[in-house]
Amino acid sequence: MDFTQLHHQNSPLLIANVWDVSSARAAQQAGYRALGTSSAAIAAMLGYEDGEFIPFDELLYIVSRIKSAGSLPLTVDIEAGYGQTASEIVDNIKRLIQTGVVGINIEDSLVAEGVRQLISPALFATRLQDIRSHLMRENLSVFINVRTDTYLLNHPQPLQETLLRGQLYQQAGADGLFVPCLTAENEMAVLSREIILPLNVMCMPDLPRFDVLWKVGVKRISMGNFVHGALQSKLEEMLQSIGSQQSFSGVFH
Numbered sequence: 665m666d667f668t669q670l671h672h673q674n675s676p677l678l679i680a681n682v683w684d685v686s687s688a689r690a691a692q693q694a695g696y697r698a699l700g701t702s703s704a705a706i707a708a709m710l711g712y713e714d715g716e717f718i719p720f721d722e723l724l725y726i727v728s729r730i731k732s733a734g735s736l737p738l739t740v741d742i743e744a745g746y747g748q749t750a751s752e753i754v755d756n757i758k759r760l761i762q763t764g765v766v767g768i769n770i771e772d773s774l775v776a777e778g779v780r781q782l783i784s785p786a787l788f789a790t791r792l793q794d795i796r797s798h799l800m801r802e803n804l805s806v807f808i809n810v811r812t813d814t815y816l817l818n819h820p821q822p823l824q825e826t827l828l829r830g831q832l833y834q835q836a837g838a839d840g841l842f843v844p845c846l847t848a849e850n851e852m853a854v855l856s857r858e859i860i861l862p863l864n865v866m867c868m869p870d871l872p873r874f875d876v877l878w879k880v881g882v883k884r885i886s887m888g889n890f891v892h893g894a895l896q897s898k899l900e901e902m903l904q905s906i907g908s909q910q911s912f913s914g915v916f917h
Contacts, residue, residue: 667737667766667807671862671883681887683709685733692734703741705892715775720746728763739767744774750794767807789832796837809840816845823851830859840864847871849880856881
C-alpha cells in the first residue's frame with residue numbers, strides 16, 4: 665500500500681512525527697505505518713527558532729539520516745517551502761524526493777519579524793498550482809499536504825475561511841488538507857463533507873478520541889511537536905532530579 669492509499673483505509677492514518685533517527689526507529693518498532701517530520705521539533709533539536717530559521721541544507725541532512733534509518737514512508741514539513749518562488753520551492757522538493765521522501769507539508773502562512781500571518785488564499789493557491797505544474801512537467805510524484813493556519817491564528821471566521829481555502833487548494837493540486845488546532849467534531853464533519861481532500865488534524869489537549877475522529881471524516885492524525893516537547897520536559901525533570909538528589913537512582917526507577 666503506497667502513501668496515498670494509506671489515507672483511504674477504514675481508520676485514520678496516524679502519523680508519527682519524528683525529529684531524528686532515534687525517534688524514527690522508535691516509531692517503526694512501535695508499529696507505525698508512516699513518519700512525518702516536525703519542523704518545530706527539528707528546529708528545537710538544532711537550536712533554532714521555528715519558522716524556516718534552519719538552513720535548508722541542515723534540514724535535508726536530518727531528513728536523509730531519518731530516511732536511511734528505516735523503511736517507513738516519510739513526509740517532510742517544509743513550512744512555507746524555503747523559497748520565494750514556486751521554482752525555488754520545487755528545487756527543494758526535488759532534493760527531498762531524491763532522498764526517498766514521498767510527501768510534504770506546506771503551509772499558507774509565513775513568519776515575518778517574529779509574527780506569523782496568513783498568506784492571501786488566492787496567492788497561495790496560485791503558488792501551489794505552479795508547484796504542482798512544475799512537478800508534473802518533470803513527472804515527479806509527491807503527496808502535497810497543505811496546512812492552513814486559519815484555526816491556529818484565530819481567524820474570526822475559521823470554518824468559513826478554511827472551506828474557502830480548502831476548495832481553492834483542492835483545485836490547485838493539493839492531495840490533503842491539514843488544519844492544526846481544529847478540535848470541534850461538527851466543524852470536522854463539515855470540512856470532510858465539503859472538501860474531497862483527506863482531512864488531517866493534529867494532537868491537541870481537547871482533540872477527540874481517534875474513533876470519534878474517524879466517524880466525522882478525519883483521514884489523518886498528526887502529533888506536531890507535542891511528543892518531542894513532552895519528552896524534553898521529562899528529560900529536564902530527570903536532570904533536575906539527579907542534581908537535587910545527588911543520585912542516579914531516578915534514572916533506573
